Amino acid sequence: MSYKRGFTLAEVVVTLGIIGVASALMGVAIGNAMPDKNKMKVVNLHQSITSITENLLDNNAIYYKKGSNDTCYGLGCQYQPLTTPYNSSTYSGTNKYGYLLAANMKLKASATSSNSKVNFTTGDGVKWTINTSSDGNSIITIDLSGDSGKNCSYNKTSCPKPDTFQLYVDKYGLVKGNDPLTTAYLSNPLKMNDKKNDLKTASADKTTYKTSP
Numbered sequence: 001m002s003y004k005r006g007f008t009l010a011e012v013v014v015t016l017g018i019i020g021v022a023s024a025l026m027g028v029a030i031g032n033a034m035p036d037k038n039k040m041k042v043v044n045l046h047q048s049i050t051s052i053t054e055n056l057l058d059n060n061a062i063y064y065k066k067g068s069n070d071t072c073y074g075l076g077c078q079y080q081p082l083t084t085p086y087n088s089s090t091y092s093g094t095n096k097y098g099y100l101l102a103a104n105m106k107l108k109a110s111a112t113s114s115n116s117k118v119n120f121t122t123g124d125g126v127k128w129t130i131n132t133s134s135d136g137n138s139i140i141t142i143d144l145s146g147d148s149g150k151n152c153s154y155n156k157t158s159c160p161k162p163d164t165f166q167l168y169v170d171k172y173g174l175v176k177g178n179d180p181l182t183t184a185y186l187s188n189p190l191k192m193n194d195k196k197n198d199l200k201t202a203s204a205d206k207t208t209y210k211t212s213p
Helices: 009-033 037-058 096-103 180-187 195-204
Strands: 112-114 117-121 127-132 138-143 164-169 175-177
Touching (some): 037 175, 096 138, 164 180, 180 195
Antiparallel strands (some): 112 117
């Protein structure tokens, strides 16, 4: 007479334990391999803003080029008369760059202004605030989650997983990060799944960023 040997309780427990550990390790590996969606958006938006700003500065009917006018140059030319389609008074003064940037985006609704700031929301639900100084420098605040989410910028302690990011645009059109995590993203733009190193770089950042343009 033959007998079929079954699994003992100890063997079942060990097997389940091995499966559990393997699943956990696989989950971590998959998580590390997944791209950081916020990073993808920030890097892509940085490229879009840089491209739009360069195109604006290349158009002498929008901003005077270096050497073509004695009174201003670049984004500091805030009162230069514009030609069609930018000949409205909307595009004159401190908010000129903010409105021009909005005009080149796919907006949900028309941009609005408050003091020296231009506010708008793009079709993907991202909320934008462009704060520009009288000499043409700007701080762009981008809230990726709109009205939902944490609505905070990176802080190692209080906001380690932000949904709001900042860029600084000088009057010559250079666009760079204006907070630790944005700067970390832009210094490592090709690795979209490098969350650990991006956060490590951001947490070690001792730069004093601009609070006003």
